[in-house]
Amino acid sequence: MSEDLKTMDCREFQAQLADLIGSGEDAHNHPHLKSCPLCRALLNDLETIAEAARQLLPAQQPKEDLWERIESAIQKEESPKNPK
């Protein structure tokens, strides 16, 4: 790891964080985090939020009669009296 990365300040690190997280690499290995509790806390929080978001599923279910509404609307559109 280069000396630049070791001496990177928080603003520089956070400017790169979106790419770092999105790269799929383990962002915790970044040298800046070894000496910065603020950015370490930030990364932990962002990971916690992403993890918690996965618990928001299962997805909601529409009402059973929605298909009937859609089917009726399709038939209405396809009717010769109601050309598209």
Add this chain to the structure above:
Amino acid sequence: MPRSRSPKTEVPETLAGASLSDVSPGPEVRTATAVVEPYGDDAVARAQAGDHGAFAHLYGLHKRRIYSLCLRMVNNVAEAEDLTQEAFLQLHRKIGTFRGDSAFSTWMHRLAVNVVLMHLRKKGLALTSLDEAMEPTQDDGPGRSFGAPDLMLTGSIDRLALERAVADLPPGYRLIFVLHDIEGYEHNEIATMLECSIGNSKSQLHKARLKLRDALRTSLQGQGRR
């Protein structure tokens, strides 16, 4: 932050109504990647050829994810149902134009996203296009992320608090967050869906998470928790 979850593909369900009785049987659903997609692809081809049963089958496959997306974007059951209906009507009108350049679910979601954004525009929200939804705002500088390390969220995120915080996100950020972190789409798929760059998708997701962090920390402070 590694991602290992694929977008959830749903098992076809028996739908109310006689129209579903003519859905041809397909292979048993075992995994999302190995079996469901080929079945879905077959249904797409048949629906494109005018097979109403195949279209009903596609509705069964995609209704929950489309409805959930709509519901999370408008936070109103009646509006979400109307938007879901409109999305599937759009699908019925346009399915013949699907050429398989992207996954069908991605293409279908793009239709739904456009329906939702059109709705938000009609409601007068400051959101007129996908481009505008993806446009960074001025208060998103990296300096906003600083905060006391003793107010960490780790292990303390309440589901309802997160639901509220997501609902309060600006529509553009909410859309990216829902698609990526809740529904499990990858950045390349979102980029296709929203016609933006992969870097833009990553950047907007990051900003959405930062906003959620701010909101959740404020919520924790309000509860007097540290």
